[in-house]
Amino acid sequence: MKRILGLCGAMFTILLITGCGTDGQIAPRIVGRAAHTVLQPVPVPSNPGSNQTHAPQPVDKNIPAAWYPPPGREKGWKAIVLHHSATHKGSAEKFDDYHKNGKHWKGVGYDFVIGNGNGSGDGHVEVTFRWREQIAGAHVGGTPGNWANEDAIGICLVGDFTKTSPTSRQMNSLVKLIRFLQRRYRIPVGRIYGHSDTPGYKGRTLCPGKNFPMYRLKRML
Numbered sequence: 001m002k003r004i005l006g007l008c009g010a011m012f013t014i015l016l017i018t019g020c021g022t023d024g025q026i027a028p029r030i031v032g033r034a035a036h037t038v039l040q041p042v043p044v045p046s047n048p049g050s051n052q053t054h055a056p057q058p059v060d061k062n063i064p065a066a067w068y069p070p071p072g073r074e075k076g077w078k079a080i081v082l083h084h085s086a087t088h089k090g091s092a093e094k095f096d097d098y099h100k101n102g103k104h105w106k107g108v109g110y111d112f113v114i115g116n117g118n119g120s121g122d123g124h125v126e127v128t129f130r131w132r133e134q135i136a137g138a139h140v141g142g143t144p145g146n147w148a149n150e151d152a153i154g155i156c157l158v159g160d161f162t163k164t165s166p167t168s169r170q171m172n173s174l175v176k177l178i179r180f181l182q183r184r185y186r187i188p189v190g191r192i193y194g195h196s197d198t199p200g201y202k203g204r205t206l207c208p209g210k211n212f213p214m215y216r217l218k219r220m221l
């Protein structure tokens with residue numbers, strides 16, 4: 001791995017090791033383990049109600065307006081994939097810069113980023129252009145034919161959960177966000193995956209880290 005990645009080299013290296021996704025046709029340009037483009041076709045899991053764009057529900061005043069997709073272009077999301085940033089600090093803006101200039105993607109690969117107080121607010125949920133525009137993500141490796149990038153909502157928590165754990169505010173925000181998304185798209189708990197447990201991509205990454213409390217999260221939902 002070259003050491004000419006600039007001031008953020010350490011972060012780049014970690015992210016390349018953990019490997020979170022690719023974005024479109026330029027994926028082969030990516031170096032390191034993230035370069036794998038050999039894909040197994042993964043059928044999209046059946047999901048009762050998935051043909052509906054969303055369940056009709058009134059606007060909830062407790063939900064930030066930015067979490068609601070723009071009218072008229074909402075996708076029928078089928079799953080949720082959870083990530084860590086594998087960095088001590090960060091924000092949607094930082095990851096956008098890295099994914100654009102470091103990986104040559106359209107921009108940040110996730111739909112949502114939840115800060116940890118280092119680089120963005122602790123528990124603060126940032127909404128990215130992928131969600132605002134309702135376009136495929138770049139958070140699970142391999143395109144095209146990547147069902148998870150196409151049909152799963154990507155949420156990244158800032159932190160390296162191979163070493164630390166999410167903050168309580170991050171967890172509370174994550175629960176609130178997932179509940180909202182579950183209700184809107186009728187996504188069952190069984191369709192919420194850690195990156196490393198995503199069907200078709202198991203064991204290809206350490207993300208979201210061994211300390212990510214998936215069991216506790218699912219009990220909180």
Ligand SMILES: [Zn+2]
Nearest residue numbers: 020083195207
């Ligand atoms: Zn990931």
